Every structure is written in structure tokens, then in C-alpha cells.
Amino acid sequence: MSLHVDVRKRLDSFTLDVSFTAGKGITSLLGASGCGKSMTLKFIAGIEKPDEGRIELDGRVLFDSAAGINLPPQKRRVGYLFQNYALFPNMTVRQNILCGLNREKDRAVKETRLREMLRMMQLEGLEERKPAQLSGGQQQRTALARILVNDPQILLLDEPFSALDAHLRDSLKVEMRDLLERFGREVLMVTHDRNEAYNMSREIAVMDKGRLLTSKPTKELFADPGSIPAAVLTGCKNITAARRVDAHTVEVPEWGVRLETKQRVEERLCAVGIRAHYFNPAAQQNRFPVRFVEEMEEPFETIIQFRYAAQRGDSPAIWWRLAKDKKPPQFPGELGIAAANILLLYE
Numbered sequence: 001m002s003l004h005v006d007v008r009k010r011l012d013s014f015t016l017d018v019s020f021t022a023g024k025g026i027t028s029l030l031g032a033s034g035c036g037k038s039m040t041l042k043f044i045a046g047i048e049k050p051d052e053g054r055i056e057l058d059g060r061v062l063f064d065s066a067a068g069i070n071l072p073p074q075k076r077r078v079g080y081l082f083q084n085y086a087l088f089p090n091m092t093v094r095q096n097i098l099c100g101l102n103r104e105k106d107r108a109v110k111e112t113r114l115r116e117m118l119r120m121m122q123l124e125g126l127e128e129r130k131p132a133q134l135s136g137g138q139q140q141r142t143a144l145a146r147i148l149v150n151d152p153q154i155l156l157l158d159e160p161f162s163a164l165d166a167h168l169r170d171s172l173k174v175e176m177r178d179l180l181e182r183f184g185r186e187v188l189m190v191t192h193d194r195n196e197a198y199n200m201s202r203e204i205a206v207m208d209k210g211r212l213l214t215s216k217p218t219k220e221l222f223a224d225p226g227s228i229p230a231a232v233l234t235g236c237k238n239i240t241a242a243r244r245v246d247a248h249t250v251e252v253p254e255w256g257v258r259l260e261t262k263q264r265v266e267e268r269l270c271a272v273g274i275r276a277h278y279f280n281p282a283a284q285q286n287r288f289p290v291r292f293v294e295e296m297e298e299p300f301e302t303i304i305q306f307r308y309a310a311q312r313g314d315s316p317a318i319w320w321r322l323a324k325d326k327k328p329p330q331f332p333g334e335l336g337i338a339a340a341n342i343l344l345l346y347e
């Protein structure tokens with residue numbers, strides 16, 4: 001089973017132009033607010049219409065501008081979970097879920113499907129409660145049950161944790177991930193939170209200003225984001241312009257250093273990135289003199305800002321992040337970084 005999307009639409013500030021394939025499991029669209037992520041979901045669901053292109057789900061054409069095909073939302077078999085869940089406030093859990101079966105006429109079938117959803121979503125005993133009487137997690141599960149009861153071929157999640165308090169999110173991520181694995185079909189999730197994308201997804205597609213920059217398996221993307229926007233979205237704190245010296249050496253003018261790389265450097269290199277956790281006083285590769293600038297304390301980690309000895313005065317300090325119990329008794333005179341941890345970034 002798979003989803004193929006290749007669409008374009010002119011918007012106020014940019015042209016949305018995305019092309020990707022999503023297979024079984026959870027795929028995240030990761031990007032800053034306003035980059036076109038939610039609009040892409042609306043194209044798939046049939047809520048919005050692209051100017052041109054094609055959308056195909058499991059071999060079934062949902063939209064094809066050239067062929068004049070544009071199936072209405074109710075015929076697409078697409079489940080869409082909105083940010084605020086869109087539960088009917090005056091209806092009970094039971095009534096909200098049964099709304100997903102409004103086209104089913106057989107009462108016995110409806111009751112069987114309802115009981116299956118209540119059991120799957122751990123909502124048994126809450127059937128007569130209204131949304132205001134439910135916790136955030138229970139509201140989320142009710143909204144999912146209303147969607148899944150209709151047996152969609154794909155589930156679209158638009159910022160599914162944004163309506164929850166911060167302390168609920170971590171536990172509910174695990175809970176939802178388990179539920180979606182039991183769903184067993186394609187899931188496409190929109191988020192601007194890299195931690196959500198990392199925790200939930202098999203694959204991540206990175207979007208920036210209407211363009212899909214790259215799509216990779218989750219761990220592979222974080223190990224090699226490939227572009228400056230993707231590096232920023234995956235949390236890289238230290239990014240600066242660089243140029244190729246040879247196949248495994250780059251020059252970083254702002255920092256006044258040359259770095260050895262494990263990856264082969266292409267001519268079109270424009271920058272390098274180093275994640276704040278990757279610096280190491282014991283590393284022998286890419287080892288240079290450094291001087292302390294400032295320290296910031298977080299609940300469980302320490303951020304130390306430093307500068308290379310030959311670093312340009314007008315360039316930002318570099319971030320080194322480490323667990324509090326790993327903080328050295330005094331700031332080291334030199335820091336190194338493994339060649340494998342130099343991120344090569346391209347246009």
C-alpha cells in the first residue's frame with residue numbers, strides 16, 4: 001500500500017510544489033509554520049484542490065488535473081484528524097463515534113463497530129460522557145475512534161499533540177504510536193516539532209517554503225539532513241558557511257579551521273553543521289584550541305558557548321551541550337569532533 005502525491009498550487013507567498021511517496025507506517029511532514037504542510041494534507045483529503053498534479057492512494061486516483069478527476073472527500077476513504085479534534089461538544093462519546101458511520105444503515109453493524117472502537121481506544125465506560133468531561137488524551141482517542149470506525153485507507157494527522165498540555169504529550173505520543181501501529185496502514189502526520197517527528201515516524205519528509213527538500217528514514221535524516229533548512233529543523237545549533245578543499249576536507253572561514261569529513265565532499269557544498277552534543281574533549285580528530293565564552297544551565301543539561309582560537313570576532317559563539325554529570329571540572333583548552341559527525345550541507 002502506498003500514497004503518491006505530486007501537486008502544485010500557487011499561494012499568496014509562494015508556490016506549493018510537493019512530490020513524495022509514503023508507504024505503510026507513519027510518515028511525518030516536518031517544517032516551520034506556514035510552509036504548506038497542512039495544505040498538503042487538505043489536498044489529499046479533498047478539502048482543498050491543487051492547481052495541477054496527481055494524487056493516488058493504493059492504486060486509486062483521488063485527483064488528476066490532466067484527466068479531470070477530483071473525488072469528493074466522502075469518496076476518498078481518507079481519515080483526517082484536525083488539530084482541535086473537532087468533536088461535537090453536545091454529543092456523547094458514543095454519538096461522536098457513530099457520526100463516523102452515518103452512511104451505515106445496519107444498526108447491528110454500527111453497534112459492533114462502535115464496540116470495537118471503544119475497546120481499541122480504551123474508552124469503555126466513557127460512552128455517555130461529553131467532550132468537556134474527558135481528559136485531553138480521551139478527547140484525542142475519541143476523535144481517532146470517530147475516524148477509524150469508518151475504516152479509512154489512510155490517516156492524516158494535523159499537529160495531533162498541539163491541543164494538549166506539555167506534560168501529557170510524551171505519554172500520549174507512545175500511546176498514539178501503539179494505536180497507529182495496530183491501525184496497520186499509511187499514516188501521514190504534520191508537525192513542526194522535531195521530537196514528535198523523531199519519536200513517531202518511520203520516515204520524515206522535510207518541507208520549506210512550499211518545497212519538499214528531502215524524504216528519508218528518520219534516523220538517516222538526523223544523521224545526514226543534507227541542507228541548511230533540514231539541519232535547522234532537526235535541531236542543529238552550529239551551522240556556518242564552508243567550502244570544499246578536497247574529497248574529505250572542508251574549510252570553515254568564520255571558525256578559522258579546516259575539518260576532515262568521513263563523507264565525500266561534493267563541489268556544491270555551501271555549509272557545514274555540527275550538533276551541539278558532538279564535541280568531545282577526548283576526540284583527536286578535528287581538534288583545535290578553544291576559549292570559553294558563556295555557560296547556560298538547563299534542568300538536566302549544560303550549554304557551554306565557546307569560540308575557536310582563530311574564529312572571526314563577528315561570528316556567533318559555538319554551542320556545546322552536555323549532560324550535567326558529564327561536565328568537566330574545568331573548561332578544556334581544546335575540543336575535537338569525529339569526522340563522521342561533520343554534517344555536509346548543500347543548496
